[in-house]
Every structure is written in structure tokens, then in C-alpha cells.
Amino acid sequence: MRETRKTAAFYAEALVMAAVFVAVTLALTRAFALSRGLAARAGELTDAVCIAANAAEAVASADSGEELRSLLGAEAADFGGGIGARYGEGLVPDPNGPYEVRLTWDEEDGLADSIISVSRDGREIYSLRTAVYTAKGGGQG
């Protein structure tokens, strides 16, 4: 009788311990998944900002939409009315890469206004706006 009671107590303790351990492990797994998501988002945003800043520098150096396309590299192409290019994980031009940058080039009186947006898998991550004065309009004040 005493042995049976001790065995039952042992099993009860083992069961409670296992349940608590599983519950804590599940909660911690969620915490790890959350931190992984946050870190991935930070990495994506940093990559997108680098790509957008590179594109903005290309805009600053360009005198025309054609020159901007050539500055962005051989992979640059027309993307629905704007200029676009794709980049891989290492931020190198890659036609099949996950990052897509789209640029507009709206020139008026020599001032070319450009909106640059970077997206990944169709989801916009970052965008910025810049401009360059090309002096081709002669400065209309």
C-alpha cells in the first residue's frame, strides 16, 4: 500500500513537472520567434534603406531618365511607368532577387523630382523622396 502511494506521488510530480516545462518552453518559443521576426524586419529595413540611398545617389548624379537607368545598372528596366531594378540578398543587382526598387523621374523646369520605393515580395518596406536640378529648363524661378 505504501509503495503504491509513493509511486503515484512520483508520477503525479513527474506529470506536473513535465506540464510546467512544456508550458514554459512553449512561451519561450513564442518569445524567440518574436525576436527572430523583429531582427528580420530590422535587417530588411536596413537593406531597403541602403538600396534606396544608392538609388537616390544615382538620381543626384543623373541628368535624364535614360542616364538614371544606365546608372542603376544593366538590369534596370521599366516598371509600370517608372524605372526599376531588382537586388539580391547581398544587395547586388539580381533580376530574380527579392528586393525591388522603383523610381519615378518627373522633370519640370529642370528640376527632376523622384520618389524611390523599395519593396520585398510585393510589400513596400521603405520609400523616400529626392530631387535634382539638371538646369536643362534654364531655371524658371
Add this chain to the structure above:
Amino acid sequence: MRGAPVKLGPLALLLCVITICLAVMALLSITTARADNRLAERYAETVRTRYELEREGQAFLRELDGEINNGGLPAADSAAEDGAVERVFELDGTTLTVRVDTTRPDSRGRAFTVTQWRIEKSWSENESLGRLWGGK
């Protein structure tokens, strides 16, 4: 005589230690990931501000070119000295100082030469030590 009470065995102790270690690691990883995310967002905002200022500066150059071609000079933040015109743009604590020499045309066919294009972010030292002892 009653049976001996069930004691916390070595396995329970081991699981307890493992759980505490996992909890500490989870806390550290969340803290680090949140700090990374905050830093990335701040960097993104800084770059956006910088290029917005760039845009305003370029618009100023167009305005200046037009004014010079029409025979005048625009109102600037500092008085023209020897043909120098300066304007300062401010956005979110970041300033862009543009200085141009209106007496020399540049190689791009503009009626002026940009002599300064400086972006600065105002910064003030945080003198508060929080809850640290100040040494007094």
C-alpha cells in the same frame, strides 16, 4: 510510520536550471532584436530627412538659377557678399546649408557655382547620469 515525502529530484533541478537559462536567453534576444529594430527605424528616418533636405536644396538652386537669369538675386538667409548667397534649410533637427557663388557659372550650364553643401544634425550631450552617483 508514514511514507517519506516525495523530494525534488535531480531531474527537476535540471529542468529548473534549463528553464531559467532559456528564459534569460529569450529576454536577451528580444531586447537585442528590439534595439536593432529601433536603430534601423532611426537610420531610415535620418536617410529620409537627408534626401528631403536635398530636395529642398535642389529646388532652391532652380529658384536661384531663374532669379539670376532674370537679372536679380533671391532673398537669402545671409546677405550676399562678393556674389555669395547662403540659405539654411531645417527639418527634424537636421540642417542643410547651401552656399553658392553667383559670379561664376558652373560646368553644367548653371549661372552659379555651389561652394558649400553641408548637412548637419544638431546634437546635445546628455548630461543626466540617470540613477548613477554624481560624485558629490
